[in-house]
Amino acid sequence: MTEMTIGKSLHNSMVWNALNLLTTQLSGFVIFIIIAGRISPEVFGLVALAAVFADVLTNEGRTAGMDAIIQENAFDGKSLNSAFYSLMVVVAIFSAAMIVSAPYFAELQGKPLIGQFMPVFGILILFIPWLSVMDALIMRNLEFKVMTQRNMVSTLLAGAAGIGCAFSDWAIWALIVQRCVSVIVTLVFEYWHTRWHPGLHADGHRSMSILRRFFPLWAIGAFSLLLHRVATFVFGLRYSANVLGLLRAADRINESVQAPLVSPLYALWLPLMTRVRGEIDKEREIYIAIIRTAAFLSMPAFAGLIVVADDIVMLVLPERYAGVASLMRVLSIVSLTIPFVWFNTLAMNALNMNRTSLVFSMISVSGCIAVLLLARDATPEAALLLMSAPALLTGIVGNMIIHRRLKLSHWESYRGLIPAIMAAAVMGCTTAWIHDRMIDWSSAARLAVCVVTGVAIYFGWLTVFHRPWLLERIALLRGHSK
Secondary structure, X not given: OOHHHHHHHHHHHHHHHXXXXXXXXXXXXXXXXXXXXXXXXXXXXXXXXXXXXXXXXXXHHHHHHHHHHHHHOXXXXXXXXXXXXXXXXXXXXXXXXXXXXXXXXXXXXXXXXXXXXXXXXXXHXXXXXXXXXXXXXXXXXXXXXXXXXXXXXXXXXXXXXXXXXXXXXXXXXXXXXXXXXXXXXXXXXXXXXXXXXXXOOOOHXXXXXXXXXXXXXXXXXXXXXXXXXXXXXXHHHHOOHHHHHHHHHXXXXXXXXXXXXXXXXXXXXXXHHHHOOOOHHHHHHHHHHHHHHHHXXXXXXXXXXXXXXXXXXXXXXXXXXXXXXXXXXXXXXXHOOHHHHOOHHHHHHHOOOHHHHHHHHHHHHHHHHHHHHHOOOOOHHHHHHHHHHHHHHHHHHHHHHHHHHHOOOHHHHHHOOHHHHHHHHHHHHHHHHHHHOOOOOOHHHHHXXXXXXXXXXXXXXXXXXXXHHHHHHHHHHHOOOO
């Protein structure tokens, strides 16, 4: 494959992923703000608790099913039927367990609404096998455009349904209605595009082959998701549904910043590494390029968010969500570790280190959960910071494992992150100083001045002191990288 072809492939992948995330996150954020004005943080917390088990399948399970089908590389009717029925067995067990356990979980939490919400999520996960098969049919040809259109349509229609419900007498069901409509619209859109539906002819051997691929992939993804779910569960028990709702709101804003900047890079690992498999020099170049670009994008965004968290909350959320700001600030501090922590499992999987990736995920998540459980007397903010410490430590160890596999010196890898770290630090300190001297200004004015000043300082510092590094990052984002 020529350099131009690789660059074009990289550019297309990033453009469609970025457009997808920008449109869905922006519209989703607006929808969230509207719904948040109609329901209390406690309702957000109750929905989060009700969905804590379903989301293990809804997110990572669906993706693992798609990846297992693509890896199997068998798209004839019998193979797809076999994949559908094998995944349905797993999903049906989870669905039944959620429906049966809903009253007991609601009683444990002392919140009857959870007992009404959980069965709905239990029914929704029954659509996952069908969606996984259709996802695979779309993504085997890397049809990012179709995925973007699907996400835009489902986000807008589901958001409209949720908003409509929020302004009715059934406002507490707004988030549930939004989720239901999203699944239905996604199912209809993908069926319209693929025209696939399950048939009667299947093969037991092929079903078992799919499951052998599915469970390891799901385990890796589930362990990554498990930390968030356990944190949701513990926060709900230890603090209150109101605090949990504030945390979910803070996480939603944080995700709206993170996803358009960093998530497009997730899709680059496997396609690029596959093209250069066995060529360690090129594998090393890809690893360095993605990690440095992640630092370039994430460091200034979250350093700035730490400074302006209060202004954002005051502008976009009702007064009862004032507690979101401190949680946002903590989540932004944690997000500064993205270049060190977030890409380890993706890089390991792309480098055919699946078993190492699974063990690494288990150790990292177990350490974070242990610290969270031990920090009984900590405030919510302190608990979040303490919980992230093991992830950073294991993340550094994961970096070193990958460096050894790539025959890359630790100094060479970390040295490439210094420009972003230094520029973000200077930017953060300067904007914080300016922010403190505009205490009598309106929130909108402070936010605008800090954003403009921050952008100027960040890019000014890189232009003056690290110009070649900056140009390399821009080249990658434009698709001109090797």
